[in-house]
Amino acid sequence: MPGYEIFGEEEKIEIMDVLNTGVLFRYEFLEQRKGVFKVREFEQNFAKYCGAGHAQAVTSGTTALKIALTALGIGPGDEVITQGFTFVATWEAILEVGALPVFTEVDATLNMDPSDLQKKITPKTKCIIPVHMLGAQARIAEIVAIAAQHNIPVLEDTAQATGARIGGKHLGTFGKCGTFSFDAVKTLTTGEGGMVITDDEQLWRSMSEYHDHGHDHQINPGGRGGEGRRFIGSNYRMMELQGAIGLAQLAKLDSMIVAQQKNKTVLKEAAAAIPGVTFRQLVDPQGDSATHLAFILQDREQCQRVNASLRKDGLGAVNFSENTWHYYPQWEHLLGAKSLTRSGYPFNEPGGKKRIVYDPKALPQAAALLERTLVYPVSIKMTGEKLQEMSRALHRAAQV
Numbered sequence: 001m002p003g004y005e006i007f008g009e010e011e012k013i014e015i016m017d018v019l020n021t022g023v024l025f026r027y028e029f030l031e032q033r034k035g036v037f038k039v040r041e042f043e044q045n046f047a048k049y050c051g052a053g054h055a056q057a058v059t060s061g062t063t064a065l066k067i068a069l070t071a072l073g074i075g076p077g078d079e080v081i082t083q084g085f086t087f088v089a090t091w092e093a094i095l096e097v098g099a100l101p102v103f104t105e106v107d108a109t110l111n112m113d114p115s116d117l118q119k120k121i122t123p124k125t126k127c128i129i130p131v132h133m134l135g136a137q138a139r140i141a142e143i144v145a146i147a148a149q150h151n152i153p154v155l156e157d158t159a160q161a162t163g164a165r166i167g168g169k170h171l172g173t174f175g176k177c178g179t180f181s182f183d184a185v186k187t188l189t190t191g192e193g194g195m196v197i198t199d200d201e202q203l204w205r206s207m208s209e210y211h212d213h214g215h216d217h218q219i220n221p222g223g224r225g226g227e228g229r230r231f232i233g234s235n236y237r238m239m240e241l242q243g244a245i246g247l248a249q250l251a252k253l254d255s256m257i258v259a260q261q262k263n264k265t266v267l268k269e270a271a272a273a274i275p276g277v278t279f280r281q282l283v284d285p286q287g288d289s290a291t292h293l294a295f296i297l298q299d300r301e302q303c304q305r306v307n308a309s310l311r312k313d314g315l316g317a318v319n320f321s322e323n324t325w326h327y328y329p330q331w332e333h334l335l336g337a338k339s340l341t342r343s344g345y346p347f348n349e350p351g352g353k354k355r356i357v358y359d360p361k362a363l364p365q366a367a368a369l370l371e372r373t374l375v376y377p378v379s380i381k382m383t384g385e386k387l388q389e390m391s392r393a394l395h396r397a398a399q400v
Protein backbone atom coordinates (compact mmCIF):
# COMPACT_ATOMS: atom_id res chain seq x y z
CA MET A 1 0.00 0.00 0.00
CA PRO A 2 2.22 2.74 1.23
CA GLY A 3 4.99 4.94 -0.10
CA TYR A 4 5.64 6.09 3.48
CA GLU A 5 7.48 2.82 4.05
CA ILE A 6 10.27 3.79 1.72
CA PHE A 7 11.08 7.42 2.42
CA GLY A 8 14.80 7.78 1.91
CA GLU A 9 17.66 9.92 0.71
CA GLU A 10 15.90 10.53 -2.62
CA GLU A 11 13.06 12.48 -0.95
CA LYS A 12 15.55 14.43 1.20
CA ILE A 13 17.63 15.46 -1.82
CA GLU A 14 14.55 16.73 -3.67
CA ILE A 15 13.36 18.62 -0.58
CA MET A 16 16.77 20.22 -0.08
CA ASP A 17 16.61 21.62 -3.62
CA VAL A 18 13.54 23.53 -2.47
CA LEU A 19 14.87 24.60 0.92
CA ASN A 20 18.08 25.80 -0.71
CA THR A 21 16.12 28.37 -2.71
CA GLY A 22 13.57 29.11 0.02
CA VAL A 23 10.77 29.25 -2.57
CA LEU A 24 7.77 27.20 -1.42
CA PHE A 25 5.29 28.65 -3.93
CA ARG A 26 4.86 26.93 -7.28
CA TYR A 27 4.55 30.16 -9.27
CA GLU A 28 6.58 33.38 -9.50
CA PHE A 29 9.85 34.14 -7.59
CA LEU A 30 11.64 33.63 -10.90
CA GLU A 31 15.02 34.95 -9.83
CA GLN A 32 15.13 33.45 -6.37
CA ARG A 33 14.02 29.95 -7.41
CA LYS A 34 16.97 29.39 -9.75
CA GLY A 35 15.01 27.22 -12.15
CA VAL A 36 13.55 24.93 -9.44
CA PHE A 37 9.89 24.15 -10.24
CA LYS A 38 9.14 20.95 -8.32
CA VAL A 39 5.35 20.92 -8.66
CA ARG A 40 5.54 21.64 -12.38
CA GLU A 41 8.15 18.93 -12.86
CA PHE A 42 6.07 16.48 -10.81
CA GLU A 43 3.07 17.21 -13.04
CA GLN A 44 5.11 16.70 -16.18
CA ASN A 45 6.66 13.44 -14.96
CA PHE A 46 3.34 12.14 -13.66
CA ALA A 47 1.56 12.84 -16.94
CA LYS A 48 4.37 11.14 -18.86
CA TYR A 49 4.39 8.15 -16.50
CA CYS A 50 0.63 7.67 -16.97
CA GLY A 51 0.69 8.37 -20.69
CA ALA A 52 -1.65 11.35 -20.28
CA GLY A 53 -1.52 14.66 -22.10
CA HIS A 54 -1.77 16.90 -19.04
CA ALA A 55 -1.61 16.73 -15.26
CA GLN A 56 -2.79 19.22 -12.66
CA ALA A 57 -1.40 18.92 -9.13
CA VAL A 58 -3.74 19.94 -6.30
CA THR A 59 -3.99 19.81 -2.51
CA SER A 60 -5.66 16.40 -2.12
CA GLY A 61 -7.49 13.55 -3.81
CA THR A 62 -10.76 15.05 -2.59
CA THR A 63 -10.05 18.45 -4.13
CA ALA A 64 -8.86 16.68 -7.30
CA LEU A 65 -12.39 15.23 -7.58
CA LYS A 66 -13.97 18.58 -6.82
CA ILE A 67 -11.85 20.44 -9.37
CA ALA A 68 -12.44 17.84 -12.08
CA LEU A 69 -16.22 17.93 -11.46
CA THR A 70 -16.20 21.73 -11.51
CA ALA A 71 -14.21 21.88 -14.75
CA LEU A 72 -16.69 19.40 -16.26
CA GLY A 73 -19.42 21.89 -15.39
CA ILE A 74 -21.18 19.72 -12.79
CA GLY A 75 -23.35 21.51 -10.25
CA PRO A 76 -26.83 21.76 -8.66
CA GLY A 77 -29.52 19.91 -10.59
CA ASP A 78 -27.08 17.23 -11.75
CA GLU A 79 -26.70 13.64 -10.65
CA VAL A 80 -23.33 11.90 -10.50
CA ILE A 81 -23.18 8.11 -10.35
CA THR A 82 -20.53 6.39 -8.26
CA GLN A 83 -20.32 3.08 -6.40
CA GLY A 84 -21.53 2.12 -2.91
CA PHE A 85 -18.09 0.77 -1.96
CA THR A 86 -15.66 3.69 -1.94
CA PHE A 87 -14.09 6.16 0.46
CA VAL A 88 -16.45 8.92 1.63
CA ALA A 89 -14.35 11.50 -0.28
CA THR A 90 -15.83 10.42 -3.62
CA TRP A 91 -19.36 11.48 -2.73
CA GLU A 92 -18.27 14.34 -0.47
CA ALA A 93 -16.83 15.97 -3.61
CA ILE A 94 -20.07 15.37 -5.54
CA LEU A 95 -22.11 17.02 -2.78
CA GLU A 96 -19.52 19.78 -2.48
CA VAL A 97 -20.17 20.95 -6.05
CA GLY A 98 -23.92 20.85 -5.37
CA ALA A 99 -24.73 17.70 -7.36
CA LEU A 100 -26.36 14.59 -5.91
CA PRO A 101 -24.54 11.25 -5.68
CA VAL A 102 -26.32 8.12 -6.92
CA PHE A 103 -24.80 4.78 -5.87
CA THR A 104 -24.41 1.56 -7.83
CA GLU A 105 -23.86 -2.00 -6.72
CA VAL A 106 -20.41 -3.54 -6.92
CA ASP A 107 -19.76 -6.87 -8.66
CA ALA A 108 -17.04 -9.53 -8.31
CA THR A 109 -14.42 -6.88 -9.12
CA LEU A 110 -15.61 -5.13 -5.92
CA ASN A 111 -15.99 -2.09 -8.17
CA MET A 112 -18.86 -0.53 -10.14
CA ASP A 113 -21.26 -3.08 -11.63
CA PRO A 114 -21.80 -1.96 -15.25
CA SER A 115 -25.27 -3.56 -15.48
CA ASP A 116 -26.45 -1.65 -12.41
CA LEU A 117 -24.86 1.51 -13.79
CA GLN A 118 -27.01 1.14 -16.88
CA LYS A 119 -30.16 1.01 -14.72
CA LYS A 120 -29.22 4.13 -12.76
CA ILE A 121 -28.56 6.52 -15.63
CA THR A 122 -31.27 9.21 -15.89
CA PRO A 123 -31.52 12.41 -17.95
CA LYS A 124 -29.99 14.16 -14.91
CA THR A 125 -26.82 12.01 -14.92
CA LYS A 126 -23.98 14.34 -15.89
CA CYS A 127 -20.91 12.38 -14.78
CA ILE A 128 -19.97 8.80 -13.84
CA ILE A 129 -17.24 8.14 -11.26
CA PRO A 130 -16.07 4.53 -11.13
CA VAL A 131 -13.55 3.94 -8.34
CA HIS A 132 -10.61 1.57 -8.69
CA MET A 133 -10.85 0.41 -5.09
CA LEU A 134 -8.01 -1.19 -3.16
CA GLY A 135 -5.58 -0.94 -6.05
CA ALA A 136 -7.53 -2.99 -8.59
CA GLN A 137 -9.31 -2.15 -11.83
CA ALA A 138 -12.98 -1.42 -12.32
CA ARG A 139 -14.52 -2.74 -15.58
CA ILE A 140 -13.53 0.58 -17.03
CA ALA A 141 -13.81 -0.28 -20.74
CA GLU A 142 -17.44 -1.39 -20.30
CA ILE A 143 -18.24 1.61 -18.12
CA VAL A 144 -16.74 4.05 -20.63
CA ALA A 145 -18.70 2.37 -23.45
CA ILE A 146 -22.00 2.68 -21.55
CA ALA A 147 -21.25 6.32 -20.70
CA ALA A 148 -20.40 7.07 -24.34
CA GLN A 149 -23.83 5.80 -25.45
CA HIS A 150 -25.35 8.50 -23.25
CA ASN A 151 -22.67 11.10 -23.92
CA ILE A 152 -21.75 11.30 -20.23
CA PRO A 153 -18.13 11.95 -19.19
CA VAL A 154 -16.36 9.38 -17.01
CA LEU A 155 -14.13 10.60 -14.18
CA GLU A 156 -12.00 7.77 -12.79
CA ASP A 157 -11.34 7.97 -9.05
CA THR A 158 -7.89 6.39 -9.14
CA ALA A 159 -6.97 7.56 -5.61
CA GLN A 160 -6.19 4.02 -4.47
CA ALA A 161 -4.68 2.68 -7.69
CA THR A 162 -1.80 4.93 -8.74
CA GLY A 163 0.35 2.94 -11.16
CA ALA A 164 -2.28 0.28 -11.93
CA ARG A 165 -2.96 -0.55 -15.58
CA ILE A 166 -5.04 -2.61 -17.97
CA GLY A 167 -3.09 -4.08 -20.86
CA GLY A 168 -0.31 -1.61 -20.08
CA LYS A 169 -2.64 1.42 -20.24
CA HIS A 170 -2.79 3.38 -17.01
CA LEU A 171 -5.96 3.67 -14.95
CA GLY A 172 -7.06 7.28 -15.01
CA THR A 173 -6.54 7.50 -18.79
CA PHE A 174 -9.64 5.54 -19.86
CA GLY A 175 -12.18 8.23 -18.96
CA LYS A 176 -12.32 11.93 -19.70
CA CYS A 177 -10.04 12.46 -16.71
CA GLY A 178 -8.65 10.59 -13.72
CA THR A 179 -7.97 11.75 -10.17
CA PHE A 180 -5.29 10.56 -7.74
CA SER A 181 -4.61 10.97 -4.03
CA PHE A 182 -1.18 11.23 -2.43
CA ASP A 183 -2.37 11.28 1.18
CA ALA A 184 -0.43 9.64 3.98
CA VAL A 185 -1.56 6.05 3.28
CA LYS A 186 -1.70 6.02 -0.49
CA THR A 187 0.76 4.17 -2.76
CA LEU A 188 2.55 7.35 -3.78
CA THR A 189 2.48 9.83 -0.92
CA THR A 190 3.34 13.50 -0.54
CA GLY A 191 1.75 13.68 2.92
CA GLU A 192 -1.24 15.48 1.44
CA GLY A 193 -1.78 16.05 -2.25
CA GLY A 194 -3.60 15.01 -5.37
CA MET A 195 -3.52 15.09 -9.15
CA VAL A 196 -5.91 15.15 -12.09
CA ILE A 197 -4.84 13.82 -15.49
CA THR A 198 -6.55 14.33 -18.83
CA ASP A 199 -5.86 14.38 -22.56
CA ASP A 200 -8.28 17.28 -23.00
CA GLU A 201 -6.26 20.49 -23.07
CA GLN A 202 -9.27 22.75 -22.56
CA LEU A 203 -10.38 20.76 -19.54
CA TRP A 204 -6.87 20.90 -18.09
CA ARG A 205 -6.72 24.64 -18.67
CA SER A 206 -9.99 25.13 -16.78
CA MET A 207 -8.67 23.05 -13.89
CA SER A 208 -5.37 24.91 -13.83
CA GLU A 209 -7.16 28.26 -13.69
CA TYR A 210 -9.88 27.21 -11.25
CA HIS A 211 -7.39 25.74 -8.77
CA ASP A 212 -5.54 29.09 -8.64
CA HIS A 213 -8.22 31.77 -8.13
CA GLY A 214 -8.90 31.93 -11.85
CA HIS A 215 -5.38 33.07 -12.83
CA ASP A 216 -5.02 32.45 -16.56
CA HIS A 217 -1.27 31.78 -16.22
CA GLN A 218 -0.54 33.74 -19.39
CA ILE A 219 2.88 35.35 -19.27
CA ASN A 220 2.43 39.11 -19.28
CA PRO A 221 4.52 42.13 -18.40
CA GLY A 222 2.49 42.85 -15.27
CA GLY A 223 3.58 39.53 -13.74
CA ARG A 224 1.18 37.40 -11.74
CA GLY A 225 -0.76 40.42 -10.48
CA GLY A 226 -1.51 41.40 -14.06
CA GLU A 227 -2.86 38.02 -15.15
CA GLY A 228 -6.39 37.81 -16.48
CA ARG A 229 -9.25 35.46 -15.58
CA ARG A 230 -12.22 33.86 -17.28
CA PHE A 231 -14.22 32.77 -14.24
CA ILE A 232 -14.13 32.61 -10.46
CA GLY A 233 -11.87 30.06 -8.83
CA SER A 234 -10.42 29.14 -5.47
CA ASN A 235 -7.13 27.95 -4.00
CA TYR A 236 -6.13 24.30 -4.25
CA ARG A 237 -2.44 24.79 -5.03
CA MET A 238 0.16 22.16 -4.19
CA MET A 239 3.32 23.53 -2.60
CA GLU A 240 6.87 22.93 -3.73
CA LEU A 241 7.81 20.62 -0.84
CA GLN A 242 5.00 18.24 -1.84
CA GLY A 243 6.08 18.39 -5.47
CA ALA A 244 9.62 17.53 -4.42
CA ILE A 245 8.50 14.48 -2.42
CA GLY A 246 6.23 13.42 -5.27
CA LEU A 247 9.12 13.42 -7.73
CA ALA A 248 11.18 11.10 -5.54
CA GLN A 249 8.21 8.83 -4.84
CA LEU A 250 7.21 8.62 -8.50
CA ALA A 251 10.68 7.39 -9.40
CA LYS A 252 10.14 4.47 -7.00
CA LEU A 253 6.55 3.69 -7.90
CA ASP A 254 7.09 0.77 -10.26
CA SER A 255 9.44 -0.95 -7.82
CA MET A 256 6.84 -0.49 -5.03
CA ILE A 257 4.23 -2.22 -7.15
CA VAL A 258 6.55 -5.10 -8.03
CA ALA A 259 7.22 -5.67 -4.31
CA GLN A 260 3.50 -5.57 -3.49
CA GLN A 261 2.68 -8.01 -6.29
CA LYS A 262 5.29 -10.42 -5.00
CA ASN A 263 3.99 -10.26 -1.44
CA LYS A 264 0.38 -10.48 -2.55
CA THR A 265 1.13 -13.64 -4.54
CA VAL A 266 2.48 -15.36 -1.41
CA LEU A 267 -0.61 -14.44 0.61
CA LYS A 268 -2.97 -15.42 -2.18
CA GLU A 269 -1.42 -18.88 -2.45
CA ALA A 270 -1.87 -19.38 1.27
CA ALA A 271 -5.48 -18.09 1.26
CA ALA A 272 -6.28 -20.50 -1.59
CA ALA A 273 -6.15 -23.32 1.00
CA ILE A 274 -9.44 -22.10 2.54
CA PRO A 275 -12.28 -24.39 1.38
CA GLY A 276 -14.51 -22.79 -1.25
CA VAL A 277 -12.60 -19.50 -1.24
CA THR A 278 -12.63 -17.31 -4.35
CA PHE A 279 -10.76 -14.14 -5.09
CA ARG A 280 -11.83 -10.74 -6.18
CA GLN A 281 -11.94 -10.67 -9.99
CA LEU A 282 -9.06 -8.73 -11.53
CA VAL A 283 -9.65 -7.24 -14.97
CA ASP A 284 -5.90 -7.55 -15.65
CA PRO A 285 -3.87 -9.36 -12.94
CA GLN A 286 -0.60 -8.12 -14.44
CA GLY A 287 -1.65 -4.49 -14.05
CA ASP A 288 -2.90 -4.89 -10.48
CA SER A 289 -1.18 -2.38 -8.20
CA ALA A 290 -1.64 -5.04 -5.51
CA THR A 291 -2.23 -2.84 -2.51
CA HIS A 292 -4.68 -5.33 -1.00
CA LEU A 293 -5.66 -9.00 -1.18
CA ALA A 294 -9.42 -9.55 -1.14
CA PHE A 295 -10.70 -13.10 -0.65
CA ILE A 296 -14.32 -14.09 -0.71
CA LEU A 297 -15.74 -16.84 1.49
CA GLN A 298 -18.76 -19.00 0.77
CA ASP A 299 -21.02 -17.24 3.26
CA ARG A 300 -21.06 -14.82 6.18
CA GLU A 301 -20.80 -17.63 8.70
CA GLN A 302 -17.61 -19.07 7.16
CA CYS A 303 -16.24 -15.54 6.80
CA GLN A 304 -16.67 -14.90 10.51
CA ARG A 305 -15.20 -18.29 11.44
CA VAL A 306 -12.15 -17.73 9.27
CA ASN A 307 -11.59 -14.22 10.60
CA ALA A 308 -12.01 -15.39 14.21
CA SER A 309 -9.19 -17.87 13.59
CA LEU A 310 -7.01 -15.19 11.98
CA ARG A 311 -7.70 -12.87 14.90
CA LYS A 312 -6.66 -15.56 17.36
CA ASP A 313 -3.29 -15.44 15.61
CA GLY A 314 -3.26 -11.65 15.93
CA LEU A 315 -3.75 -11.31 12.17
CA GLY A 316 -7.41 -10.42 11.72
CA ALA A 317 -8.44 -9.28 8.24
CA VAL A 318 -10.64 -6.31 7.36
CA ASN A 319 -14.31 -6.92 6.61
CA PHE A 320 -15.45 -3.83 4.72
CA SER A 321 -19.13 -4.44 5.44
CA GLU A 322 -18.27 -3.41 9.01
CA ASN A 323 -16.14 -0.46 7.95
CA THR A 324 -17.72 2.94 8.57
CA TRP A 325 -15.69 4.94 6.04
CA HIS A 326 -15.96 2.88 2.85
CA TYR A 327 -19.38 1.26 2.64
CA TYR A 328 -22.78 2.78 1.89
CA PRO A 329 -25.00 1.32 4.68
CA GLN A 330 -22.41 2.44 7.26
CA TRP A 331 -22.50 6.09 6.18
CA GLU A 332 -24.99 7.19 8.84
CA HIS A 333 -24.14 10.86 8.26
CA LEU A 334 -25.07 10.56 4.57
CA LEU A 335 -28.15 8.40 5.21
CA GLY A 336 -29.17 10.71 8.07
CA ALA A 337 -28.58 13.85 5.93
CA LYS A 338 -26.30 15.46 8.50
CA SER A 339 -24.69 18.73 7.50
CA LEU A 340 -23.54 21.88 9.27
CA THR A 341 -25.72 24.29 7.30
CA ARG A 342 -28.83 25.87 8.81
CA SER A 343 -30.95 24.83 5.83
CA GLY A 344 -29.63 21.27 5.77
CA TYR A 345 -28.03 21.87 2.36
CA PRO A 346 -26.82 19.89 0.41
CA PHE A 347 -29.46 17.36 1.46
CA ASN A 348 -32.17 20.05 1.58
CA GLU A 349 -32.99 22.98 -0.67
CA PRO A 350 -32.16 26.39 0.80
CA GLY A 351 -35.83 26.58 1.89
CA GLY A 352 -35.55 23.29 3.80
CA LYS A 353 -37.28 20.95 1.30
CA LYS A 354 -35.56 17.56 0.98
CA ARG A 355 -33.52 17.07 -2.22
CA ILE A 356 -32.84 13.38 -1.69
CA VAL A 357 -33.40 10.53 0.76
CA TYR A 358 -31.01 7.59 0.86
CA ASP A 359 -32.32 4.09 1.60
CA PRO A 360 -29.81 2.06 3.66
CA LYS A 361 -31.04 -1.15 1.99
CA ALA A 362 -30.59 0.12 -1.56
CA LEU A 363 -27.59 -2.08 -2.42
CA PRO A 364 -28.36 -5.75 -1.57
CA GLN A 365 -25.86 -7.18 -4.08
CA ALA A 366 -22.96 -5.21 -2.58
CA ALA A 367 -24.09 -6.29 0.90
CA ALA A 368 -24.23 -9.99 -0.05
CA LEU A 369 -20.71 -9.78 -1.46
CA LEU A 370 -18.95 -7.59 1.09
CA GLU A 371 -20.34 -9.38 4.14
CA ARG A 372 -18.35 -12.47 3.13
CA THR A 373 -15.20 -10.75 1.85
CA LEU A 374 -11.99 -10.40 3.85
CA VAL A 375 -9.17 -8.03 2.95
CA TYR A 376 -5.51 -7.85 3.89
CA PRO A 377 -3.53 -4.71 3.13
CA VAL A 378 -0.32 -5.65 1.34
CA SER A 379 2.78 -3.61 2.08
CA ILE A 380 6.14 -3.21 0.40
CA LYS A 381 8.45 -4.30 3.17
CA MET A 382 6.71 -7.41 4.46
CA THR A 383 9.58 -9.61 5.61
CA GLY A 384 9.79 -13.28 4.64
CA GLU A 385 9.13 -14.03 8.29
CA LYS A 386 5.96 -11.92 8.40
CA LEU A 387 4.69 -13.52 5.19
CA GLN A 388 5.33 -16.98 6.61
CA GLU A 389 3.50 -16.08 9.79
CA MET A 390 0.52 -14.81 7.79
CA SER A 391 0.58 -17.86 5.54
CA ARG A 392 0.56 -20.16 8.55
CA ALA A 393 -2.39 -18.25 10.02
CA LEU A 394 -4.28 -18.59 6.73
CA HIS A 395 -3.57 -22.34 6.64
CA ARG A 396 -4.83 -22.68 10.21
CA ALA A 397 -7.94 -20.69 9.28
CA ALA A 398 -8.48 -23.12 6.40
CA GLN A 399 -9.04 -25.89 8.97
CA VAL A 400 -11.92 -24.23 10.88
Ligand SMILES: *Cc1c(COP(=O)(O)O)cnc(C)c1O
Nearest residue numbers: 060061062087089159181182183
Ligand atom coordinates in the same frame (compact mmCIF):
# COMPACT_ATOMS: atom_id res chain seq x y z
C1 LIG B 1 -8.08 8.66 -0.33
C2 LIG B 1 -9.21 8.69 -1.27
C3 LIG B 1 -9.73 9.90 -1.77
C4 LIG B 1 -9.37 11.24 -1.22
O1 LIG B 1 -8.05 11.54 -1.17
P1 LIG B 1 -7.46 12.56 -0.08
O2 LIG B 1 -6.12 12.88 -0.68
O3 LIG B 1 -7.35 11.82 1.21
O4 LIG B 1 -8.35 13.73 -0.03
C5 LIG B 1 -10.72 9.85 -2.74
N1 LIG B 1 -11.18 8.68 -3.18
C6 LIG B 1 -10.74 7.49 -2.72
C7 LIG B 1 -11.29 6.23 -3.28
C8 LIG B 1 -9.74 7.47 -1.73
O5 LIG B 1 -9.33 6.30 -1.25
